[in-house]
Amino acid sequence: MAVHVLLAATLRKHLPGYDPLTGRRVEVHPGTTVRELASSLNLPEDEVKLVMVNGVIASLDQVLQGDERVAFFPPVGGG
Template sequence: MTIDLILYASLPKFVPGSVAGIPITVQAPDQTTVGVVLSQAGIPDDMRLILLVNGLSATRDQELRENDRLAVFPTIAGG
């Protein structure tokens, strides 16, 4: 299946050539979890992240589906 992975803030540094907010197309077997996609992208397993799949809060254990949009942020805030 195809997943859109979008990295924000400081996270593009883990994927050379990637740019904040620009989707990276990822091919993955069916039932791949968020955590597996993140590991394959080189993002440390113990990093505190904000995860959104199609705009909804997600966990590393969540299974992805075809054409899901996985947006990943480090811990950020402002206001």
């Protein structure tokens, strides 16, 4: 099964060849969690602040069903 991965800001550096305009299609096994997906993409868990699956906030323990959009966001600084 496949998911469509979108990475924001500084997380993009962890996935060589990532195109921010198109994202990346990634094949995963049934029962894969968001945490396992992040690990397979070499995304450090401490750099992931927010995850959205199909536009809805999700936990790292959410099990993926396939054909979803999974977006990872780092913490945002500012003031």
